[in-house]
Amino acid sequence: MNLKRIAIAGLATAGIVAGGAMLSSSPASADTVPADPAYGSWPVLKQGQTSENVRALQWFLNCETFKVKTPSHFGPATYAQVKNFQAHAEMSDVPDGNVGAHTWLALVEKFPKPMDYGNRNDCVKAVQVLLNKWRYNDDLPITGYHGDRTKNKMLRFQDAHGLPATGKVDTRTLHKLISTPAGK
Incomplete structure (x- = not known):
């Protein structure tokens, strides 16, 4: 190889390394971060999934005025409302519509609603859905x-x-x- 080719190869390699460093320093999207140091792993929810966690997510969104039906399926309406919530919560420049640690924490910490004894709202419905994952022989009615x-x-x-x-x-x-x- 001549000197010119070696110089070009070196510059290209440096650009890839520098570009990789820049990519790794940018904040991760909600769908790529399942963990938070304070709490550990949070489940990652994406469009197409069906679960009680999705149903609880839908009730949390409703509680935050991002209205969506609660069929336990993460469809296009839930995806759109998650993106709206992420934009409202200023979570990133481009909301991704997926729910990971950042979105869960924003839902339950950044915009908390009263969910304790005596309260009545859609966030309590989310808590009741989550409590029903653990049967204990007495499913709660989802009353809010x-x-x-x-x-x-x-x-x-x-x-x-x-x-x-x-x-x-x-x-x-x-x-x-x-x-x-569920059931653990």
């Missing part, structure tokens, strides 16, 4: 009211999962409800 049955099931869930059994709906409890597979 956090009364005695919801509080008692919350206390049992917290106790069984090593959380302080307060009956309060905090971020750590929501993380455990969302991230633990």
Whole structure:
């Protein structure tokens, strides 16, 4: 190889390395980040999935005024509302419509709604859906009211999962409800 070709190859390699460094320093999208250092892994939800976590996501979106039907299927309407929520929460320049750690945390921490005893709203419906993943022989009706049955099931869930059994709906409890597979 002559000197000119070596110089061009060196510059091309340097550009690839520098470009890779620039790519790795940009913030990850919601769909590529399943973990948060404070809580650990959060499930990643994408269009086409069906689950109780999707249904809870839909109730959380409704609670935040991003209205969507709650069929437990992550379809085009849910995808569009997730993107709207991500834009509203200023999560990135280009919302991706997928739900990972950043989106979950924004839903449950950045824009919290009262979900504790005595409250009635769509966020409580999300909590009831998540609590019903753990059968305990008493499925809760999805009423949106956090009364005695919801509080008692919350206390049992917290106790069984090593959380302080307060009956309060905090971020750590929501993380455990969302991230633990059903029945565990």
